Amino acid sequence: MKELESARSEINSHLRTFLAHQSRVLHEISPSLDSVAVALSEFILDSGKRLRPLFAYAGAIAAGKKPDGADFAAMGSLELLQACALIHDDVMDRSDTRRGKPSIHRRFENLHNDGQLEGSASLFGDASAILLGDLALIWSDQALHSAGLSDHVLLSLLPTFDEMRVELMAGQFLDVYEQGQKSHDADRSLRIARFKSGKYTIERPLHFGAIMAGGSRDLLMALSHYGLPLGEAFQLRDDLLGVFGDPEQTGKPAGDDLREGKRTVLIAMTHEGLAPHDSKRFSSLFGRVEITHAEIEELRSLIRSSGADHRVEELIEHLTSQSLSALDAEVISHDARDVLTTLSTIATKRSK
Amino acid sequence: MKELESARSEINSHLRTFLAHQSRVLHEISPSLDSVAVALSEFILDSGKRLRPLFAYAGAIAAGKKPDGADFAAMGSLELLQACALIHDDVMDRSDTRRGKPSIHRRFENLHNDGQLEGSASLFGDASAILLGDLALIWSDQALHSAGLSDHVLLSLLPTFDEMRVELMAGQFLDVYEQGQKSHDADRSLRIARFKSGKYTIERPLHFGAIMAGGSRDLLMALSHYGLPLGEAFQLRDDLLGVFGDPEQTGKPAGDDLREGKRTVLIAMTHEGLAPHDSKRFSSLFGRVEITHAEIEELRSLIRSSGADHRVEELIEHLTSQSLSALDAEVISHDARDVLTTLSTIATKRSK
Numbered sequence: 001m002k003e004l005e006s007a008r009s010e011i012n013s014h015l016r017t018f019l020a021h022q023s024r025v026l027h028e029i030s031p032s033l034d035s036v037a038v039a040l041s042e043f044i045l046d047s048g049k050r051l052r053p054l055f056a057y058a059g060a061i062a063a064g065k066k067p068d069g070a071d072f073a074a075m076g077s078l079e080l081l082q083a084c085a086l087i088h089d090d091v092m093d094r095s096d097t098r099r100g101k102p103s104i105h106r107r108f109e110n111l112h113n114d115g116q117l118e119g120s121a122s123l124f125g126d127a128s129a130i131l132l133g134d135l136a137l138i139w140s141d142q143a144l145h146s147a148g149l150s151d152h153v154l155l156s157l158l159p160t161f162d163e164m165r166v167e168l169m170a171g172q173f174l175d176v177y178e179q180g181q182k183s184h185d186a187d188r189s190l191r192i193a194r195f196k197s198g199k200y201t202i203e204r205p206l207h208f209g210a211i212m213a214g215g216s217r218d219l220l221m222a223l224s225h226y227g228l229p230l231g232e233a234f235q236l237r238d239d240l241l242g243v244f245g246d247p248e249q250t251g252k253p254a255g256d257d258l259r260e261g262k263r264t265v266l267i268a269m270t271h272e273g274l275a276p277h278d279s280k281r282f283s284s285l286f287g288r289v290e291i292t293h294a295e296i297e298e299l300r301s302l303i304r305s306s307g308a309d310h311r312v313e314e315l316i317e318h319l320t321s322q323s324l325s326a327l328d329a330e331v332i333s334h335d336a337r338d339v340l341t342t343l344s345t346i347a348t349k350r351s352k
Numbered sequence: 353m354k355e356l357e358s359a360r361s362e363i364n365s366h367l368r369t370f371l372a373h374q375s376r377v378l379h380e381i382s383p384s385l386d387s388v389a390v391a392l393s394e395f396i397l398d399s400g401k402r403l404r405p406l407f408a409y410a411g412a413i414a415a416g417k418k419p420d421g422a423d424f425a426a427m428g429s430l431e432l433l434q435a436c437a438l439i440h441d442d443v444m445d446r447s448d449t450r451r452g453k454p455s456i457h458r459r460f461e462n463l464h465n466d467g468q469l470e471g472s473a474s475l476f477g478d479a480s481a482i483l484l485g486d487l488a489l490i491w492s493d494q495a496l497h498s499a500g501l502s503d504h505v506l507l508s509l510l511p512t513f514d515e516m517r518v519e520l521m522a523g524q525f526l527d528v529y530e531q532g533q534k535s536h537d538a539d540r541s542l543r544i545a546r547f548k549s550g551k552y553t554i555e556r557p558l559h560f561g562a563i564m565a566g567g568s569r570d571l572l573m574a575l576s577h578y579g580l581p582l583g584e585a586f587q588l589r590d591d592l593l594g595v596f597g598d599p600e601q602t603g604k605p606a607g608d609d610l611r612e613g614k615r616t617v618l619i620a621m622t623h624e625g626l627a628p629h630d631s632k633r634f635s636s637l638f639g640r641v642e643i644t645h646a647e648i649e650e651l652r653s654l655i656r657s658s659g660a661d662h663r664v665e666e667l668i669e670h671l672t673s674q675s676l677s678a679l680d681a682e683v684i685s686h687d688a689r690d691v692l693t694t695l696s697t698i699a700t701k702r703s704k
Contacts, residue, residue: 022518029522029547032529036522088486092479117532119613119639127444127528130482131521134440137489138517145510151503158497165490166374169483170381170388176479177384180469195381261471287471 001342007057007072008050014073015080016045018143039107040132040139044083047099047251051347052078052205055227058343059209062336063219070148071212074157077147078205080140085168087133091126092176093260100251105129137165149212156211164204171195178263186268190232193265197238198231202347218331225326226340233319234347236312239264241352243300244309249352255296261287266303266312273306320348353694359409359424360402366425367432368397370495391459392484392491396435399451399603403699404430404557407579410695411561414688415571422500423564426509429499430557432492437520439485443478444528445612452603457481489517501564508563516556523547530615538620542584545617549590550583554699570683577678578692585671586699588664591616593704595652596661601704607648613639618655618664625658672700 023037053075060067067075089095090103097103102110109125117124144161145154174192181188206223215223241250242257243266250256257264267286271279282302285295303309324344327337375389405427412419419427441447442455449455454462461477469476496513497506526544533540558575567575593602594609595618602608609616619638623631634654637647655661676696679689 025518026522029519030526030543032526033522036525084486088482092475092482094475112532115532118534119532123444123446124528124532128525130440130444130485131525131528133482134436134486134489135518135521137486138514138521141493141510142514142518145514151507154507155503158493162490162494162497166377166487166494167381169487169490170378170385173388173480173483174382174384176476176483180464180467180471180476182470191382 001339003339004054004057004342004346007054007067010067010069010072011050011053011057011075011079012045014069014147015076015143018073018076018139018146019044022139022142035108035111036128036132036135039104040083040136043087043098043104044079044136046101048079048082049346049350050079051343052082052201054343054346055202055205056209056212058336058339059206059211059215059223060213061209061339062206062223062332063210063213063215064333065213067209067213071209073147074144074149074212075209077140077143077161078208080136080143081165081168084133084136084140085172087129087136089172091129091133095252095256095260097252103129104132153212153214157208160204160207160211164200164208167195167204168200171200179261181263184263184268184271186265186272189263189265189268193232193235194228197235198228200231201234202231203227216331222326222329222331225329226323226332228323229319229326230323230344230347233316233323236265236316236319237348237350239266240309240312241350243303246351251352254293255291255300258286258296258299259289259291265315266308269308269311270303270306273308273311274302278302278305316348320344353691355691356406356409356694356698359406359419362419362421362424363402363405363409363427363431364397366421366499367428367495370425370428370491370498371396374491374494387460387463388480388484388487391456392435392488395439395450395456396431396488398453400431400434401698401702402431403695404434404553406695406698407554407557408561408564410688410691411558411563411567411575412565413561413691414558414575414684415562415565415567416685417565419561419565423561425499426496426501426564427561429492429495429513430560432488432495433517433520436485436488436492437524439481439488441524443481443485447604447608447612449604455481456484505564505566509560512556512559512563516552516560519547519556520552523552531613533615536615536620536623538617538624541615541617541620545584545587546580549587550580552583553586554583555579568683574678574681574683577681578675578684580675581671581678582675582696582699585668585675588617588668588671589700589702591618592661592664593702595655598703603704606645607643607652610638610648610651611641611643617667618660621660621663622655622658625660625663626654630654630657668700672696 019041026033026037056075056078060071087104090098091105095103096106105125108128109121112121112124171192178192203224206227207220210219210223243255247254285299327340371393378385378389408427408430412423439456442450443457447455448458457477460480461473464473464476523544530544555576558579559572562571562575595607599606637651679692
């Protein structure tokens with residue numbers, strides 16, 4: 001869709017300007033920070049669907065505003081926040097790759113090894129990634145504060161921006177905590193999906209854009225009815241991609257979530273659908289660090305034979321159509337309906 | 353000093369209210385987040401000198417303002433930022449204790465073990481600490497945004513608040529990076545001290561308070577002349593405490609920095625003052641994880657025989673008197689001089 005393409009390119013252009021400026025600030029503090037600036041800029045600019053900024057764009061359109069430069073710059077702050085989430089996530093999950101490249105902690109571990117620095121390369125990698133994630137979080141604030149929004153609009157955005165970030169970290173903690181539970185539970189996993197994706201990835205960015213454009217309380221509510229089910233569908237697609245996704249497309253190794261033992265709705269439904277004997281076999285392979293390719297295939301066929309992949313696809317379809325039916329609300333501008341429909345497809349039919 | 357005692361108690365009371373409110377917000381998202389709320393609240397409320405909020409207080413006084421409730425609430429945000437820095441620092445340094453108690457990653461590792469959760473307790477501890485640090489950083493924003501400041505004051509604070517946080521993370525990275533260098537260098541370590549402590553701990557909090565009170569550009573400059581040398585002196589005292597401090601007071605094991613192999617101005621000066629043979633012996637013990645108590649004593653006496661501890665004490669004295677002489681500036685209110693003089697003593701003559 002041309003309109004979204006052009007919005008994405010506006011967002012990218014503002015992000016590029018912001019990152020170039022911040023890189024200069026870091027360089028002035030010390031040239032030893034150049035590696036930080038380059039790593040963060042590449043991480044943010046080299047790829048990414050800009051899904052959260054685009055939902056903010058859609059929120060602004062829904063409120064009847066044609067976003068200007070300041071609005072696009074402010075939308076970029078959502079991408080910087082997402083960079084923090086991904087960088088810290090990779091440290092926590094011990095993930096080696098992100099978007100087909102070394103994750104940030106791996107990148108700095110390599111830099112330590114290549115430069116033959118003193119001390120532990122792995123600790124250096126982790127410490128760097130923690131700090132780069134923190135910096136991305138702070139930059140996200142800075143991008144919003146310096147976007148050029150009017151004082152009134154900036155101040156009206158702050159509460160939503162703060163709540164969104166608390167919800168993100170809360171969702172992340174619940175996800176980590178869930179991995180430690182003895183039982184799998186589809187309802188619990190859906191609840192986490194609601195916070196991690198429903199609210200953080202979709203509902204809040206929509207609100208962010210709508211508030212930016214002075215949208216009414218009724219509009220925010222209508223956007224929630226569209227955003228929350230879509231966010232859950234988005235997360236369910238993520239779960240499927242983590243198991244069945246093509247490494248060429250996802251930038252992650254095949255069956256990565258199976259190796260990590262990631263507890264998702266898909267896995268909970270797999271256990272519900274398997275006979276006790278198969279469920280036991282599944283558990284014995286699931287989350288094994290040294291898992292072989294054949295064992296990954298075995299897990300995949302157990303999921304298929306349980307019917308869980310079909311159940312999840314059906315759930316995605318159900319949630320997506322529930323989401324789209326919310327677009328009939330009068331309060332959503334006609335222009336926005338096309339954009340929101342396209343975004344719904346991007347969020348749920350994607351292959352990466 | 354009574355005035356600072358009463359300011360500290362105002363700051364604590366606002367922090368307590370803020371944390372109680374945020375704990376309820378987390379509980380409403382999920383009761384599984386209670387452990388997060390309790391850990392962060394205890395970490396922040398159980399101890400801490402409130403040094404950064406108090407420097408902000410002094411900055412406001414210097415600009416001739418008697419801080420009100422909203423100002424005190426906003427000062428608390430500096431303590432929440434510091435909580436993020438400490439929690440992440442302990443993960444990066446693999447420190448087991450903070451203020452005499454388990455560090456946050458250890459606390460959650462213990463929680464994982466006690467609850468016999470699935471998976472790696474150590475990874476769970478690290479992931480929790482990364483997320484709690486992130487949350488403290490976000491809460492720090494929220495405390496500032498919701499303090500009740502006028503729109504004008506809040507907006508005028510944001511750029512300084514952002515710059516301070518970038519400087520903090522930059523200083524932290526430079527510190528981590530320095531640990532990987534092959535050579536020790538007192539000048540480089542002093543430069544890091546300037547960012548980590550001169551600017552972040554003292555100069556910026558002073559500016560924060562002064563801006564809150566509508567202080568002039570001249571006042572900010574005068575506060576920098578006081579704050580920057582004092583911040584370096586503060587960091588040098590920290591270096592001495594990390595080596596010679598009493599564990600009962602510091603809440604850290606004896607000679608913790610020696611075990612960690614932390615490169616500080618003190619250590620760089622030790623190498624400068626030792627004969628090659630002794631310097632080599634020093635390096636062979638420094639940073640050894642399994643270091644014995646006798647070896648820590650040996651390192652301490654090598655530092656003493658190099659004269660480095662005296663040089664650092666002299667440097668602290670020199671920087672402190674340079675800092676205090678800046679208080680003669682006319683632009684600093686008379687009331688503030690007493691407060692700033694007392695804070696200078698607290699920052700440089702402390703035993704914890």
